[in-house]
Amino acid sequence: MNITGNTILITGGTSGIGRALAEALHAKGNTVIVAGRRQQLLDEITQKNPGIVGLPLDVADTNSIHSFVAQVKERFPKLNVLVNNAGIARPEDYTADDVDTAAALATLQTNITSVIQLTAGLLPTLRAQPKSTLMVTTSGLAFVPFPKAPVYSATKAFLHNWLDALRYQLRETSVEVLELAPPYVQTEFGGPQQATDPRAMPLDAFTNEVVQILEDNKIEKGEILVENVKPLRWAEKNGQYQQMLEMFGSF
Numbered sequence: 001m002n003i004t005g006n007t008i009l010i011t012g013g014t015s016g017i018g019r020a021l022a023e024a025l026h027a028k029g030n031t032v033i034v035a036g037r038r039q040q041l042l043d044e045i046t047q048k049n050p051g052i053v054g055l056p057l058d059v060a061d062t063n064s065i066h067s068f069v070a071q072v073k074e075r076f077p078k079l080n081v082l083v084n085n086a087g088i089a090r091p092e093d094y095t096a097d098d099v100d101t102a103a104a105l106a107t108l109q110t111n112i113t114s115v116i117q118l119t120a121g122l123l124p125t126l127r128a129q130p131k132s133t134l135m136v137t138t139s140g141l142a143f144v145p146f147p148k149a150p151v152y153s154a155t156k157a158f159l160h161n162w163l164d165a166l167r168y169q170l171r172e173t174s175v176e177v178l179e180l181a182p183p184y185v186q187t188e189f190g191g192p193q194q195a196t197d198p199r200a201m202p203l204d205a206f207t208n209e210v211v212q213i214l215e216d217n218k219i220e221k222g223e224i225l226v227e228n229v230k231p232l233r234w235a236e237k238n239g240q241y242q243q244m245l246e247m248f249g250s251f
């Protein structure tokens with residue numbers, strides 16, 4: 001994708017990776033729309049970054065998704081980049097007698113169903129542009145699961161596989177299909193302590209590397225991979241899968 005001159009919608013744009021990418025891409029001369037539930041953060045972001053548009057969206061609510069898609073089509077007919085980035089992770093313990101299936105279903109809706117719904121709703125707009133991008137945030141855990149978050153890890157593996165199929169289907173359209181697979185990054189995704197966890201990649205370093213990959217078009221078969229995620233991405237090929245699974249299991 002070109003790094004400038006786009007109209008970009010980022011879900012999960014109120015914090016963490018989504019917000020950092022939104023601000024970086026805004027600074028590069030794109031029209032950026034951020035979406036999320038926390039109105040206070042949408043207001044803060046739009047105040048700090050004149051030009052960024054904030055739109056409320058709850059991806060756990062199908063009605064919210066439908067009205068959001070209609071609003072985006074009406075207000076931003078030139079939308080040419082959709083970044084499905086909103087996501088949640090919940091721990092599940094399958095050794096317990098009462099496995100928290102409600103948490104699993106919420107994760108499926110947020111991480112998978114809503115991505116399908118938003119993509120299906122906005123692909124006609126993307127396809128109508130001369131050059132467009134569908135991007136989805138997956139995770140290094142798509143390639144080696146984190147045993148404490150089985151459904152979360154599996155949603156990201158689902159998205160990886162789904163994106164491969166979409167990339168093939170859309171190969172003769174104007175839509176490029178990209179997967180952003182972050183490593184462990186310093187955001188509040190897994191709780192406030194993650195934002196300062198020294199084992200996680202600093203958010204600004206991650207964002208800068210992603211923007212550089214986009215600028216240099218160093219995208220490998222549709223995948224945006226910073227250096228830190230490559231051990232996970234290629235664990236199976238490199239014979240490291242079981243070792244990494246066991247290391248994650250010990251956390």
Ligand SMILES: NC(=O)c1ccc[n+]([C@@H]2O[C@H](COP(=O)([O-])OP(=O)(O)OC[C@H]3O[C@@H](n4cnc5c(N)ncnc54)[C@H](OP(=O)(O)O)[C@@H]3O)[C@@H](O)[C@H]2O)c1
Pocket residue numbers: 011012013014015016017018035036037038041057058059060061085086087088110137138139140181182183184185186187188189190200
């Ligand atoms: N940080 C990591 O280590 C890491 C690693 C690999 C992949 N990822 C992925 O990166 C993406 C962003 O995560 P992050 O690290 O930036 O964490 P984050 O700061 O918690 O961001 C999550 C975003 O998702 C949005 N969201 C969650 N539920 C939503 C809902 N029902 N409706 C609308 N928006 C919702 C949140 O916005 P509101 O709360 O305002 O709705 C927030 O903006 C996720 O898909 C995550 O799986 C993160």
